[in-house]
Amino acid sequence: MRRLGALALLFVATAAPAFAQADANLVRAAKELVFDKKYAEARTAWQQILAGATGSEAETAAYWVARCSESLGENERALREYGQFLDRKPADRALAEEARTSRVGLATKLVRNGQRQYLAVLTAALSDPNKTVRYYAALQLGSLGKDVGQPAVPTLKEILAKEKDEDLVERAKLMLLRLDPSALAEAHPAPAPAPRASALPAARAASWIRVRVYQRGAKDPEVSINLPLGLAELVYKSLPDDTRKELKLKGYDADNFWERLKKLGPTEILSIDGKDGERVQIWLE
Secondary structure, three states: OHHHHHHHHHHHHOOOOOOOOOOHHHHHHHHHHHHOOOHHHHHHHHHHHHHOOOHHHHHHHHHHHHHHHHHOOOHHHHHHHHHHHHHOOOOOHHHHHHHHHHHHHHHHHHHHOOOHHHHHHHHHHOOOOOHHHHHHHHHHHHOOOHHHHHHHHHHHHHHHHHOOOHHHHHHHHHHHHHHOHHHHHHHOOOOOOOOOHHHOOOOOOOOEEEEEEEOOOOOOOOEEEEEEHHHHHHHHHOOOHHHHHHHHHOOOOHHHHHHHHHHOOOEEEEEEEOOOOOEEEEEEO
């Protein structure tokens, strides 16, 4: 959808009189080459326009030079060219947002390929004044793994606190679950857990999964996780079809598992005492 929006802007941003200085035939040819996906030729055409352009005309040409490089898979070059476009302080906010978002996506690809120096692009984008760029940066950074994704946690929590888009919120929840389950629990505060689930009244429905891990002789848990049951259900039901079929062959029905589990109400699921004195407790509340 973002790409279609940018292509639509191509007609608006390059229409007369914005390109009064450039050769009209060259501008028309550059646009046609983009739509024909002849990106190498299109980049050359936009570079020719850029060489003799000023003002908004130069800004738009610089943007499309970078877009062509990105479409050609030249990630480092595109990242650099988007930066050069943004250095012009473009007046077109839509193109500027597109460029900053593209830089996030490109930096993510480069980090995945082992070029960790581009993590700085992602962490910087977490402070972007535009929330679209900021949120996209948090989701992309989080996708790179727990070891580098921690800076994204505050922005992911911001999504949960402020956004109404259900898809965006669920994506943020899943990312927090991957990066820091305790942060997810903080974003969904719950009543203080009871000492033992067996003491809870069975009349009400369960809504939380509690996990506690105690070291030998410790009164306070070393690991404490409070996970909304609905989120755990979402993760479970998002299993690939092949995995769900495999579970079903083993006697686990993914479609009905959570309904049966919730009907149990607050109850202890598991309590294990290890040979070295450690204890693991899991219960519904």
